[in-house]
Amino acid sequence: MNSNSGYNRLFDPMAETGQPLDFAQHGLGQQTVGSPFSEKAKMSVRNLNVYYADKQAIHDVSLDINRNEVMAMIGPSGCGKSTFLRCLNRMNDTIDYCKVEGEVTLDEKNIYHRKQDVVPLRARVGIVFQKPNPFPKSIYENVAYGPKVHGLVSRRAQLDEIVEDSLRKASLWDEVKDRLFSPGTDLSGGQQQRLCIARTIAVSPEVILMDEPCSALDPIATARIEELMAELSQNFTIAIVTHSMQQAARVSTRTAYFHMGRLIEVNDTRRVFTNPEHELTEAYITGRFG
Numbered sequence: 001m002n003s004n005s006g007y008n009r010l011f012d013p014m015a016e017t018g019q020p021l022d023f024a025q026h027g028l029g030q031q032t033v034g035s036p037f038s039e040k041a042k043m044s045v046r047n048l049n050v051y052y053a054d055k056q057a058i059h060d061v062s063l064d065i066n067r068n069e070v071m072a073m074i075g076p077s078g079c080g081k082s083t084f085l086r087c088l089n090r091m092n093d094t095i096d097y098c099k100v101e102g103e104v105t106l107d108e109k110n111i112y113h114r115k116q117d118v119v120p121l122r123a124r125v126g127i128v129f130q131k132p133n134p135f136p137k138s139i140y141e142n143v144a145y146g147p148k149v150h151g152l153v154s155r156r157a158q159l160d161e162i163v164e165d166s167l168r169k170a171s172l173w174d175e176v177k178d179r180l181f182s183p184g185t186d187l188s189g190g191q192q193q194r195l196c197i198a199r200t201i202a203v204s205p206e207v208i209l210m211d212e213p214c215s216a217l218d219p220i221a222t223a224r225i226e227e228l229m230a231e232l233s234q235n236f237t238i239a240i241v242t243h244s245m246q247q248a249a250r251v252s253t254r255t256a257y258f259h260m261g262r263l264i265e266v267n268d269t270r271r272v273f274t275n276p277e278h279e280l281t282e283a284y285i286t287g288r289f290g
């Protein structure tokens with residue numbers, strides 16, 4: 001496939017969208033195209049199947065997420081992006097009728113091993129949700145809570161240092177340094193989301209999962225978070241689910257396209273948006289839904 005139309009359309013809403021496409025006729029059931037496997041993997045997913053009771057939401061997905069990359073997950077509503085993301089730190093364990101099969105490794109260790117404690121796992125693989133959800137506590141306590149619970153500090157000075165460092169990394173310090181003890185919930189939506197990112201960073205994660213982190217934010221707050229992602233990727237591995245193709249194009253190094261619970265294509269982001277290998281990816285990025 002050879003087309004710049006998808007990329008153009010991202011930045012030109014008037015660009016030609018073409019005819020609707022019947023997805024069922026176009027290659028579902030084939031193997032993932034592109035580069036799902038890597039030698040630089042931080043996390044590896046192999047043959048993942050996920051069921052909500054009898055309904056299968058993820059079908060045989062295999063994918064590596066590399067160290068220090070920003071991997072974007074895109075695809076139509078209900079295609080399984082969030083379900084896939086939540087498998088990476090076992091958030092789906094909280095749903096008792098959800099069954100996960102297959103293997104997910106972090107630094108080559110299976111996170112679904114029966115002896116794996118999910119509390120330290122979720123400190124290593126943190127998650128930021130769609131809607132900012134600060135605790136009803138002070139800004140300081142929101143960030144300090146995790147290091148205290150995980151026993152990462154023994155002295156108050158150490159805790160102060162972690163709080164400041166995390167707020168700086170989340171690009172929030174200058175805005176809150178004079179009101180650290182006022183409620184986190186008093187901040188604006190964008191500030192609250194950066195506070196949640198600071199809270200995640202405070203326990204020194206290795207991977208940060210972001211599930212549509214900007215969908216509740218205005219364009220200015222969104223731009224701040226997007227800039228932040230580029231900075232954070234120097235120290236962390238990031239996997240982000242987004243509904244916005246523009247956002248995926250701006251922030252990610254690789255993009256994975258999901259459709260009906262299957263991973264259709266994964267490739268360098270520019271490739272996905274300029275010259276996708278799979279016709280379903282092409283159809284999605286050019287706006288042809290069927």
Ligand SMILES: Nc1ncnc2c1ncn2[C@@H]1O[C@H](COP(=O)(O)OP(=O)(O)OP(=O)(O)O)[C@@H](O)[C@H]1O
Pocket residue numbers: 052057075076077078079080081082083084095243
């Ligand atoms: N808690 C749940 N219980 C039952 N079914 C669920 C649950 N969560 C998701 N599903 C189903 O699993 C499928 C995949 O949903 P998921 O939320 O992962 O998709 P998504 O691509 O993230 O969608 P969206 O872009 O709309 O957020 C959908 O059919 C959805 O209805």
